[in-house]
Amino acid sequence: MTAVEETEGRNGALPPWVGRLGRLLVTLVITLVGLLFVTFLIGRVVPIDPVLAAVGDRASESTYHKVYLELGLDKPLWEQFLIYVNNVLHGNLGESVLTNRPVLDDIADTFPATLELSTFAILIGTCVGVPLGVWAAVRQGRLVDQIVRVLGLVGYSAPIFWLGLTGLLVFYARLGWVAGPGRIDIAYQYDVERITGMMLVDTLLQGQWDAFWNALSHILLPGTLLGYYSLAYISRMTRSFMLAELGQEYIITARVKGVRESRIIWRHALRNAAVPLVTVIALSYGNLLQGAVLTETVFAWPGLGMYLTNSLGSADMNAVLGATLVIGAVFVALNLLSDVLYTVLDPRVRRRG
Amino acid sequence: MSVMSREWLLTEQPASRRQAHVGQAYRTWLALRGNRLAMVGLGIIVVLILMAVLAPLIAPYDPIQGGDLRTERLLPPSWQHLMGTDDLARDIWSRVAYGSRITLMVVALVAVIATPVGLLVGTISGYFGGVVDTVLMRITDIFLAFPQLVLALAFVAALGPGIENAIIAISITSWPPYARLARAETLTIRNADHIAAIKLQGASSLRIIWGHVVPLCLSSVVIRVTLDMAGIILTAAGLGFLGLGAQPPQPEWGAMIAEGRQFIIDNWWVSTMPGIAIFVVSLGFNFLGDGLRDVMDPKARK
Numbered sequence: 001m002t003a004v005e006e007t008e009g010r011n012g013a014l015p016p017w018v019g020r021l022g023r024l025l026v027t028l029v030i031t032l033v034g035l036l037f038v039t040f041l042i043g044r045v046v047p048i049d050p051v052l053a054a055v056g057d058r059a060s061e062s063t064y065h066k067v068y069l070e071l072g073l074d075k076p077l078w079e080q081f082l083i084y085v086n087n088v089l090h091g092n093l094g095e096s097v098l099t100n101r102p103v104l105d106d107i108a109d110t111f112p113a114t115l116e117l118s119t120f121a122i123l124i125g126t127c128v129g130v131p132l133g134v135w136a137a138v139r140q141g142r143l144v145d146q147i148v149r150v151l152g153l154v155g156y157s158a159p160i161f162w163l164g165l166t167g168l169l170v171f172y173a174r175l176g177w178v179a180g181p182g183r184i185d186i187a188y189q190y191d192v193e194r195i196t197g198m199m200l201v202d203t204l205l206q207g208q209w210d211a212f213w214n215a216l217s218h219i220l221l222p223g224t225l226l227g228y229y230s231l232a233y234i235s236r237m238t239r240s241f242m243l244a245e246l247g248q249e250y251i252i253t254a255r256v257k258g259v260r261e262s263r264i265i266w267r268h269a270l271r272n273a274a275v276p277l278v279t280v281i282a283l284s285y286g287n288l289l290q291g292a293v294l295t296e297t298v299f300a301w302p303g304l305g306m307y308l309t310n311s312l313g314s315a316d317m318n319a320v321l322g323a324t325l326v327i328g329a330v331f332v333a334l335n336l337l338s339d340v341l342y343t344v345l346d347p348r349v350r351r352r353g
Numbered sequence: 354m355s356v357m358s359r360e361w362l363l364t365e366q367p368a369s370r371r372q373a374h375v376g377q378a379y380r381t382w383l384a385l386r387g388n389r390l391a392m393v394g395l396g397i398i399v400v401l402i403l404m405a406v407l408a409p410l411i412a413p414y415d416p417i418q419g420g421d422l423r424t425e426r427l428l429p430p431s432w433q434h435l436m437g438t439d440d441l442a443r444d445i446w447s448r449v450a451y452g453s454r455i456t457l458m459v460v461a462l463v464a465v466i467a468t469p470v471g472l473l474v475g476t477i478s479g480y481f482g483g484v485v486d487t488v489l490m491r492i493t494d495i496f497l498a499f500p501q502l503v504l505a506l507a508f509v510a511a512l513g514p515g516i517e518n519a520i521i522a523i524s525i526t527s528w529p530p531y532a533r534l535a536r537a538e539t540l541t542i543r544n545a546d547h548i549a550a551i552k553l554q555g556a557s558s559l560r561i562i563w564g565h566v567v568p569l570c571l572s573s574v575v576i577r578v579t580l581d582m583a584g585i586i587l588t589a590a591g592l593g594f595l596g597l598g599a600q601p602p603q604p605e606w607g608a609m610i611a612e613g614r615q616f617i618i619d620n621w622w623v624s625t626m627p628g629i630a631i632f633v634v635s636l637g638f639n640f641l642g643d644g645l646r647d648v649m650d651p652k653a654r655k
Contacts (some may be wrong), residue, residue, distance in 0.1 A: 007647075030494075030495055031495055033607065034491065034492070034494070035493030035495060037639065038495060038496075038499070038504075039494075041509050043511070045512070046510075046511045055647075060421065082468065093507050115577055116634050117514055149390075149643075151640045153390075153640065153643060154636065156583060156639050157583055157632055157633075157635040157636040157638075157639050159587055159590050159591065159607070159610070159628060159631050159635075160630050161594050161610065161626035162631065162632070164619055165610065165624055169618065169621055170615070173617075289500055289503070292505070293502060293503060294502075294591050294594070294595075297594075297595065308503070308506065309506075311568070312506060312510050312595065312597065313596070315510070317511075320506075321493050321507065324506070324507040328498055328499045328500075328503070328504075329498060330496045331498060331499065331500055
């Protein structure tokens with residue numbers, strides 16, 4: 001029994017889920033420190049001299065030495081790590097060599113674009129994936145089931161950057177159905193004031209309908225592709241959760257009582273499948289971040305992923321590590337969120353703790 | 354040899370451990386053979402291996418040395434050049450054929466590096482429990498806390514681009530799920546009677562883990578690795594596409610897509626052909642993995 005559980009048992013007054021959340025928080029802190037340690041280590045094994053990166057290779061011996069001391073490179077490794085953690089906690093991720101700005105500012109600028117893209121994608125993945133999964137489960141073993149299965153496997157197998165390029169070629173260059181790379185046409189770019197940093201939201205808030213439709217046309221292709229990627233996973237999990245529910249006795253009871261089949265499927269079974277499904281959706285939201293890195297690069301989408309790959313191209317380690325850390329932290333936060341949602345939504349877990 | 358007959362394989366009373374093992378494998382194979390998608394996947398993988406072995410025979414041109422730059426640049430697919438040529442007048446089919454060697458090498462090396470690491474961490478963690486378990490599993494969790502591609506990107510950024518470093522980076526990021534799985538298996542084996550018997554005979558922990566726990570975890574971990582192979586191929590291709598994997602002029606499929614990117618509007622075949630190759634191969638691994646999961650997991654078979 002852990003210490004948390006013991007104190008909880010003695011007080012007895014706290015509801016059990018408080019203990020569960022407490023343990024989650026401890027895990028969260030340990031994981032975040034681990035994330036910091038990994039990025040710190042990666043930063044230390046780089047063959048690039050951090051001092052040269054800061055002062056340039058024409059600096060004098062004394063400048064070099066001064067910066068060497070300023071960066072704390074003479075101190076033992078653990079002390080350097082503490083300095084690093086301290087800096088990160090104060091929001092100091094270093095300066096980007098490429099943009100000459102603090103990395104944190106760059107990330108704050110690019111993050112909303114990634115958030116917009118992946119939110120669009122997860123909406124598509126959920127709104128299409130869940131019904132498809134339900135349909136496949138109801139028609140288990142039939143043609144629909146096979147089609148959904150192959151559709152999912154194709155989604156797992158196609159390299160997303162290649163799908164993106166091919167999509168651009170067909171739907172933008174040949175057919176002209178959607179707008180090309182980027183988030184919005186240059187003509188609108190300077191009219192839209194930055195409020196949330198998300199184009200679709202900002203244009204709507206300002207009532208600029210032309211700009212809104214233009215932005216929508218830009219996000220349609222990358223968002224749908226990324227959505228397809230999560231659809232593959234969501235529909236598959238929906239199918240297996242639904243199959244598990246449809247085999248339960250309460251379904252037979254409902255059928256015997258003469259409840260309509262559509263009501264059994266959508267109200268009885270799906271409702272029970274929804275709890276694990278929510279965690280799956282939260283997890284694939286996190287996984288979208290990694291698909292977003294490649295998608296953004298292909299579509300010149302100015303988000304965190306493109307920032308990361310651009311920095312990689314110019315060996316801008318502060319930016320690379322900062323972006324990696326932020327993506328890792330968001331990923332951890334989403335995993336935690338899925339755990340919390342599971343606790344909150346499932347009455348059995350809530351009571352047992 | 355009559356020993357390998359169908360009856361011998363399918364007998365209900367195996368006379369030896371080996372017969373039971375072989376018979377079990379044969380039953381799995383029979384179940385797998387009935388799964389059409391899995392057989393398609395297996396066929397694709399066999400073709401990939403043949404392609405890699407026979408690359409010098411089936412590739413009509415040199416994959417690196419191009420043809421005449423004045424007349425043979427960016428030719429569309431034809432009988433002379435099945436998949437067309439790229440901007441350096443190289444035959445794309447020849448490059449795709451040789452590229453299968455790189456893809457196979459990446460998959461094989463990652464499996465060879467990541468599987469033992471995962472097995473070792475998982476079995477040690479599960480067998481000893483306590484502090485060892487907590488520390489090792491925390492480390493595993495931290496690696497699992499990054500999206501795989503992003504962590505691999507950061508590692509390659511630190512190590513420098515190149516196919517070897519890409520393989521190392523992918524391996525570093527792939528072992529944690531195997532460790533998790535091996536640990537879970539070990540926890541169920543740890544208290545078995547035969548382990549207690551070996552312990553009473555005075556076997557060292559290392560001997561027990563290596564000789565008696567690892568072999569029992571091996572099959573489920575190997576299946577998991579097979580399931581992950583498509584993902585490994587896609588990650589390697591993604592790194593190649595970003596210019597961090599195999600370096601030009603190596604015919605790596607992901608890098609080939611990146612090279613064809615600037616010509617995509619007028620010369621679609623340059624990046625489409627290697628893309629189809631990646632797609633078909635990872636589809637093959639996914640089909641096979643999907644079938645294997647159905648056959649191995651009685652819950653899914655229902």
